[in-house]
Amino acid sequence: MIKKILSIASILVASNTFSQITITSADMPNANDSIVLSTANIAGVTVAPGGVGMIWDYSTLVPTLQRYDKYDSPFTFTAPFNLLFNPTNTSYGRDNYQFTSVSLPGLTLTDAYDFIKETSSQLKQVGIGYTMNGTPVPFTYSSADIIYKFPMNYADVDSCVYKFGLPFPIPSLGYFGETGTRHTTVDGWGDITTPFGTFNALKITSVIDAVDTIYASSFGFGTNIPRPRRYEYKWLANGMKSPVLQINATEIGGTPVINDIQFVDSLRSDVPHVGVTEINSYNPINVYPNPANNYVIVSTLNTEKGSIIISTILGEIVYQESLNGAQTKIDIENFSNGIYFVTLKTKNKGSTQKLIISK
Numbered sequence: 359m360i361k362k363i364l365s366i367a368s369i370l371v372a373s374n375t376f377s378q379i380t381i382t383s384a385d386m387p388n389a390n391d392s393i394v395l396s397t398a399n400i401a402g403v404t405v406a407p408g409g410v411g412m413i414w415d416y417s418t419l420v421p422t423l424q425r426y427d428k429y430d431s432p433f434t435f436t437a438p439f440n441l442l443f444n445p446t447n448t449s450y451g452r453d454n455y456q457f458t459s460v461s462l463p464g465l466t467l468t469d470a471y472d473f474i475k476e477t478s479s480q481l482k483q484v485g486i487g488y489t490m491n492g493t494p495v496p497f498t499y500s501s502a503d504i505i506y507k508f509p510m511n512y513a514d515v516d517s518c519v520y521k522f523g524l525p526f527p528i529p530s531l532g533y534f535g536e537t538g539t540r541h542t543t544v545d546g547w548g549d550i551t552t553p554f555g556t557f558n559a560l561k562i563t564s565v566i567d568a569v570d571t572i573y574a575s576s577f578g579f580g581t582n583i584p585r586p587r588r589y590e591y592k593w594l595a596n597g598m599k600s601p602v603l604q605i606n607a608t609e610i611g612g613t614p615v616i617n618d619i620q621f622v623d624s625l626r627s628d629v630p631h632v633g634v635t636e637i638n639s640y641n642p643i644n645v646y647p648n649p650a651n652n653y654v655i656v657s658t659l660n661t662e663k664g665s666i667i668i669s670t671i672l673g674e675i676v677y678q679e680s681l682n683g684a685q686t687k688i689d690i691e692n693f694s695n696g697i698y699f700v701t702l703k704t705k706n707k708g709s710t711q712k713l714i715i716s717k
Contacts (some may be wrong), residue, residue: 378410378547379558379596381510383478384649387599389431389450394644394657395600396421396553396623400616405591405605408546408561410512414593416603417551421623424631427452427600439471439487442496447484449476454486456606456618466491467534481506486522490534497522503540505564510594512560514544523571538568538585550593550603552621554646555655557595557602564590589614597647597716598622622646624657624685643702649714650690656700657685664704668713671697690715 387393398419406414429450435443443451457470473485482502488495503520523535546561566588572581587609592601603621607614625644644657656666658681666686668677677688681702693715701710 377558378512379560381506381560381594381596382508383476383481385594385596385598386476386481386506387429387450388476389429391429391450391599392644393427393429393600394623394625395425395427395620396626396629397423397425398619398621400619403605403616403619405607405614405616406561408563410547412546412548412561414548414550414559414561414603416621417553419553419619419621421553421626421629424623424626424629425455427455438494439473439496442498443473443485447475448473450474451487469494475502479508480504481508483520495524497524497535503538505540506542506562510544510560510562512544512547515542517541533571533573535571536568536585537571538566541565550595552603552623554602554621554623557593557598559593559595559602562590562592562594564592566590586610587614595647597649597651599648624655643700643709643711645700645711645713648712649716651715651717652689652691654688654690654700654713655685656688656702658702664702667701667703668693669699669701671699 396419399422403416403419406412406416429452431450432440432443432445432448435448435451439451452472452474454470454472467488467490469487469489471487472483473487475482475484482504484499484502486497486499488497499520499522501519501521503522504516504518507514507516518540519537520540521535521537524533542562542564544560545563548559548561550557550559550561568585568588570583570585572583589607589609591605591607593603595602600622604619605616606618607616609615624646646655646657648654664681666677666679666681666688667675668688669675676693676698677690679686681704695715695717698713698715699710700713
């Protein structure tokens with residue numbers, strides 16, 4: 359009898375540890391959201407396989423750089439981007455930090471900016487902005503790059519063909535565009551641990567093949583340039599808005615070679631930052647996960663003496679404690695569902711971020 363009870367207990371523990379989640383559009387970012395990401399050292403890191411009930415341990419990743427990913431509202435777009443991308447066809451825009459400058463005959467592309475449309479059924483890229491030979495130029499997708507389809511569950515498979523280019527050739531520069539295929543497989547579920555925490559997640563693998571088309575006016579010729587095959591390995595968790603871990607790789611000699619690793623993180627004062635001035639002025643408080651159900655982590659670069667306050671939309675204070683270093687974990691299991699405001703108050707300033715509790 360005791361053995362049976364222990365066996366049942368072990369099954370219950372296992373079921374609580376591992377569960378196959380579903381990712382929906384509610385787990386994606388919204389306009390005006392901001393997320394702290396750390397770039398990690400790639401030395402010695404490998405891509406863990408997919409599977410059922412997996413434990414992925416990336417707790418030893420070493421952050422080397424941090425940045426603040428901002429999801430800009432279409433109402434903030436400036437010319438020439440606002441001529442093609444507006445609140446009707448675009449949900450938000452975001453700097454593409456993975457893009458590296460490309461120098462082609464007669465053309466130099468830098469400063470990539472992604473335009474994203476999010477609906478209840480999919481998240482897709484509808485455009486991109488480049489600085490082209492020093493001039494900001496929008497590129498529209500005639501066929502969107504569908505990054506995710508919702509709801510997303512283990513073993514789902516999806517493919518799309520995307521195509522983007524200049525809306526029209528620029529006589530002084532020429533034409534640039536790209537055609538590609540994205541094949542995506544949800545190939546695993548389980549628990550993943552990063553330096554930020556442990557999350558129940560789906561593992562998604564995308565394989566991208568692309569060909570660039572260029573016509574250079576100054577040279578008077580055009581050509582197609584195949585790009586190396588790219589791989590995106592992502593672990594998605596409920597309410598995290600961005601992959602809790604993403605590993606990017608490029609195929610070299612038939613083998614994927616890792617070239618970039620990033621994960622959702624808290625603000626770290628001992629790691630170099632990209633745009634630290636923007637972080638301090640825009641929103642020095644970071645709240646994860648959001649939406650949350652049983653706990654929330656409040657992090658900040660500001661380690662002055664102060665306090666953390668959580669209040670309802672009616673102004674009722676439901677939680678208050680002294681700031682405890684750069685990161686504070688708060689138990690919210692007894693909080694009711696709804697919208698709250700998390701405020702960091704110090705001697706010199708205060709900042710607030712909205713928190714949604716959904717159980």
